[in-house]
Structures are given as C-alpha cells and as structure tokens.
Amino acid sequence: MIPAKDVQPLARVQDNLLARQERRLLTWICARLPAWVTPDTLTATGLAGAVMIFAGYVLSLIDIDWLLLSIAGYAVHWFGDSLDGSLARFRRIERPSYGYFIDHSCDGLAVLLILSGLGLSPFVTMDVAMAALAGYLLLSIHTFLSARVTGELKLSYVAAGPTEARLLLVGMTVTMWVMGRARASYSGFTGYDLIVGAVAALLISLFVIQTVRTGRRLARIDRL
Template sequence: MAEKQHFKGDQKVPLRSPLAAGERRIIQYLVPRLPGWIEGYQLTLTTILWSAGVLAAGYLARRNLNWLWLASAMLFMQWFTDSLDGALGKYRDFGIPKWGYYMDHLLDYLFMAAALGGYALLFDGRDRTLWLVMIAVFGAFMVNSFLSFAATGEFKITFLGTGPTESRLALIILNTLIIIFGTGFVQVALPYAPYVLGSAFIIVVYSTQRHIWQLDMEDKRRRGQGRKDV
C-alpha cells in the first residue's frame, strides 16, 4: 500500500521579497497575543468583508477620491487577517490546512479582483477595460503558482522579488497619490501596465517551466540509471 503523502499546501516556499523578513517578525509577535476566541478560519473568511469594502470604496471614489482611504484600510485589513490566519492555526496546532489552502487562496483571488475592480469602477472607457485586463493578468500569476505547486510540491507566491505584501503596499501608495494628485497620472501610465505585467509573467513562466523541466530530467536520468542497474 502506497504511503499517504503529507499535504504541503500550507508550507509555502520562504518568501524572498523586501518586506518578507519584517513581516515574519510582525507575525511572530502578534500570533501569540491574539485572543483565544479568534480562530484561523474566522480570519480567513473576513476577506469577504474586505472585498466588499474595497469594491464599494472604488465606486464611491467616483464622487469623492477620499473614499480611497477606505480602500487602503481594506488592503491593510486583508493583509492583517491573511497573514495571521494560517500562522495562528500552526501556532495552536489546531488548524485546518486543506480547507485553509482552498478557501484562503480562493478568497485571495476574490479580493484581488475586487481591489482591481474598484479601480475599474473609478475610471471610465478604455481605462476601465485596462483595469479589467489586469485582473486576468494577476490571476494568471496565481494560476502559475497553483500549477507549479501541483508539479513540484513547492508553493511559491513571490515573483521577481515581489510578493502579496509588496503588491498591497503598492496599491496603498497608488491610492494616496490619486487622492493627492488626482487620476490624470494614472490615465497616462495605465496603457503601459498590461505590457509590463505581461512581460513579467512571461519571465516567470519561462523560469518556472525551466525549473520543472530540470526536475523531470533529473528524475528521468534516475529512472534510466535504475533500469541499467537491474
């Protein structure tokens, strides 16, 4: 009988990004101090609230850009709960890793789509279409992570030195700049964004497939050597 493989979806490859080390220290400090009545799954499900909030903020910002402060607050709260949900389950050894893997990343996609969809509501015409295109591009990065995990057993969520925390921070900075300077500079830069992100995605896919190819070739050589030894 084959040995049952241990689930590794809750064991991400260590983050390699500018904010990763500081983020780990914050999580290690906060997790033991969370109230006992808070469960990891509750933190996971709060992303539904943050998604609704960030989408509503984008819609309301059409009349008053100061509503983007609410969008930034939703980005911060989603970082807070998303960073702590799995860590809390591991710390208490009372987590539900399979459900957590599924729901956490499904809701991560929902929040990403809501955050970018909020910008789509703020802008009109071609700019709205470009924001919707970027939902597909960011979704492609997530698909790459899941397919790579299925092929290698390594779950990686940082790309080209950038992880989810850096992405959230970038959107908070963008919100602040829009509130101060208006949307004009975004309309100038936005047409180039899909090309930049698309190029980054091509680089990530090439690197990922090359790594998987090397793993397959090593396995193929081992199998060939094993047949020779028989």
C-alpha cells in the first residue's frame, strides 16, 4: 500500500463550457461558507441531493408534481458535489487520497440513484437508463485508468462536464413536468428514451475513442 504522503496530486483537466464562470461562483461561495461546513458535509449534501432526485422520479408514478423534488435535488446535488473539493482547495485542507476515493465513490452512487430513478419513472424505460449508466461507468473507468498512467484527471469531454449534464437533465425533467406522462412511440420507446439513449451512445463512443487515443499515446511513450 502506498503511504498517503507519497501519492502524487493529479493534474485536473476541465475545459467544459461553463468551467470558468462556475469556478468564479464556487470561489465566491467558498469564501462565505461558515467554518462548520466541511468538505465531508458537502459530499454528504451532494449525496442527499441524489436521493432527492431518485425519490422525485419514483414518486412521479403517483403524482407528476413530485418531479419538482427531483429538480430541487439537482440544485442540492450541484451545491454539494461541486463545492466539496473546491472548499478543500480554498481552505488548503486537501486530503488527496481520501478525497479522491470518497468523492468519486459517492459520484458513482449518485449517478446510479439518478439513472435508476429515471428508469423507475413513467418517462424513461429501465433498459435505456441502464445503458446510460453503463456508458457513464465505462467513461469513468477510462478517466481513472488514464489518471493512473498519465497523471491527468480529465473532468470534461467534448466541452461538457457534470454541470452541463445536470443542466440537460434538469431541462428534460422540467419538460416532463410541463408535458405530463410520456406516451410510447418509436417502436415502444418515448422521446425521453431517445434523448437518454443518445447520451448513452455518446458516452460509449467517447469511451472507445478516448481509449484508442490514450492507447496510441502510451504506445509512443513506451517505445521511447
């Protein structure tokens, strides 16, 4: 086991569309958070937001207005998930090994809650939601393997990152709330299935493309 003090920090690569504006906002918030708010508190807050999203989607089977809980959950999830690492860096209290492990473990659980909630809702079929989950997990595997062999933690792809993904899901959820329950079309799939399925296909394609690119890059390095 590598001692925590010997773990080298990863270079964070984040070039999504909203990265610069979001960074300014996060820094402004960090400067105003009370001392009792810790990175661990924010990580737990982000996970609580994911539980809210899951519950809202599932309860929309009973009443569509429960989708408002999911929309609120996305805001809570963004607040906790985006600020936990930002606060640690702002206060210079980073714990690289612990923070990396806990943060990304909670991210995986949060995505599972969000996509399984979508699959249990009356809007998206579970098969399509699980395809999106598979795409997310494949791209996560690439990200973590690439971080190990290149020292770079890539947090965005095709100018999109977690914040852009949340905004897409919020927009889709608002549309669900406004338009009402989905009706099957396109060989039994809904329009929401097509959107989530397209995202799943994009994630899987990115995994394949990035794996090939990184493999070629590493092959050149190893030959040298």
